[in-house]
Amino acid sequence: MHSPMEQFEIKRLLDLRIGSLDASYTNSALWMTIAVVLATLLFVYGMRQRALVPGRLQAVAELGYEFVAGMVRDNVGNAGKKYFPFILTLFVFILFCNVLGLVPYSFTPTSHIIVTFSMAIVVFIGVTIIGFARHGLHFLEFFVPKGVPAWLLVILVPIEVISYFVRPFSLSIRLFANMLAGHTMLKVFGGFVVMLGILAGWAPLAFIVALTGLELIIAFLQAYVFTILTCLYLNDAIHMSH
Amino acid sequence: MRIPVYSAFAALAVLGASGAAHAAADGGMPQLNFHDFAPQIVWLVIAFAVLYFVMSKAAIPAISGTLEKRQGKIQGDLDAAEKASEETRALVTAYEKRLSDAREQARRLQRERSEADSAAATARLAELGQRLGAKIDEAEKRIAGQRSQVLEGIEDMAHDIAADVYAKLAGQPADKAALGAKVALAKGGR
Structure with a gap:
């Protein structure tokens, strides 16, 4: 039996190097x-007719657009419009990676911490830059909760900074x-199916079917969570609200 | 987030149990293999940049344009409907005004007509009255003339009758002049 972790193995399909940088084309x-x-097919091919009464693909593309646009509008407000293309890209990219990962024999890029961390650190640094660009050094007041006794700040400010x-x-x-x-569970129970055989x-197997449904929800939910947290962080930086 | 968290714990527990044997052979989690970090980051950046380009240059303008067009079309249709309804209301108002004007005019004409009619009738009546009055006067005159004629005739008749009566009684013709005086005396004595 294979290890349930084998599915996360990075395989180099094409060895590439940029100087000393390993830029191999992997799974x-x-x-x-x-x-x-x-995603390009959905959003560009699906929108090719730009029909007033949308077809199926166009309806899906518009739905995704409106979903993220609503998220940005509700959580960041008008100031967030500038960052909407980035947030939409983030949502679509994570959603497609997550959902495609559920296809048998596929690979899930978002199951690697380096991928998710790279996106998160870009969001984090970007949001911090936006905060300082908008508020200058006043952005540091973000770490100082208002209306709190001074002696409590000694505890609260480090907590705020750490959080x-x-x-x-x-x-x-x-x-x-x-x-x-999710993928490990699927693999482990897949192993059980083989182990326990036809009897x-x-x-x-039934559990895997149910779990696949759950994983589909999680694939969407985690893309949503990542996106909405990005919106909230952006809102913090723009409006400095707790 | 409860279910994903629990599933994570469950998976990690299972991993701990079943993956322990493989861990040594596989060199642990593939996610922690630092040699694989660089290619993943490189291709993440490339893929994300391409998708960002596609989204910001093609997809978002297309979708927002379509949404705006649709919103504009809906708004335009609503406006047109509103305008048409207003026009209809204006037409109905104008129609009602014309109808009431026409009714008013008809009433006025009728009144004028009846007034004119009654004036003409009065005039005709007056004229008729005059004419009739004139005829009556003429007739009265004629009657009066005829009466006086008749009365004169009666006097002559009286003379004749008196002459006849005298001739019968006296057996001789009467003196016309004396008889005439007597008749006149009798007439005056009446």
Whole structure:
């Protein structure tokens, strides 16, 4: 029996190097590419008619657009419009990676901490830059809760600072761990099906079917959570509201 | 987030149990293999940049344009409907005004007509009255003339009758002049 972790193995399909940088085209890159191509198909091919009464693909594309636009509008407000393309891209990219990862024999780029952490750190640094660009050094007041006695600030300010710097980790580990756990569970129970054979294998098989449905929800939910937290962080930076 | 968290714990527990044997051989989690970090980051950046480009240059303008167009079309249709309804209301108002004007005019004409009619009738009646009055006067005059004639005739007749009566009684013709005086005396004595 294979290890349930084998599915997360990075395989180099094409060895590439940029100077000393290893830029090999891996199975992860392949599935990122597939995700980008499918997303492009949905959003560009699906929108080709720009019909007033949308067809199926166009309705889906518009739905995704409106979903994220609503998220940005509700959580960031008008100031968030500038960052909408980035947030939409983030949502679509994570959603497609997550959902495509459920295809048998596929690979889930978002099940790797380095991928999720890279996105989270970009969000974190970007949001911090936006905060300082908008408020200058006043952005540091973000760490000082208002209307709190001075002696309490001694405790609260470090907590605020720590919770701020924990954001990229919680953001990336949440997505990574959910993908990792879901796929591992599927693999482990898949192993049980093989192990228990035709007599008792039905039980774990039924469980896998249910779990696949759950994983589909989680694939969407985690893309949503990542996106909405990005919106909330952006809102913190723009409006400095707790 | 409860279910994903629990599933994570469950998976990690299972991992701990079943993956322990493989861990040594596989070198732990593939996620922690630092040699694989660089290619993943490189291709993440490339893929994300391409998708960002596609989204910001093609998809978002297309979708927002379509949504705006649809909103504009809906708003335009609503406006047109509103305008049409207003026009209809204006037409109905104008129609009602014209109808009431026409009714008013008809009433006025009728009144004028009846007034004119009654004036003409009065005039005709007066004229008729005059004419009739004139005829009556003429007739009265004629009657009066005839009466006086008749009365004169009666006097002559009286003379004749008196002469006849005298002739019968006296057996001789009467003196016309004396008889005439007597008749006149009798007439005056009446």
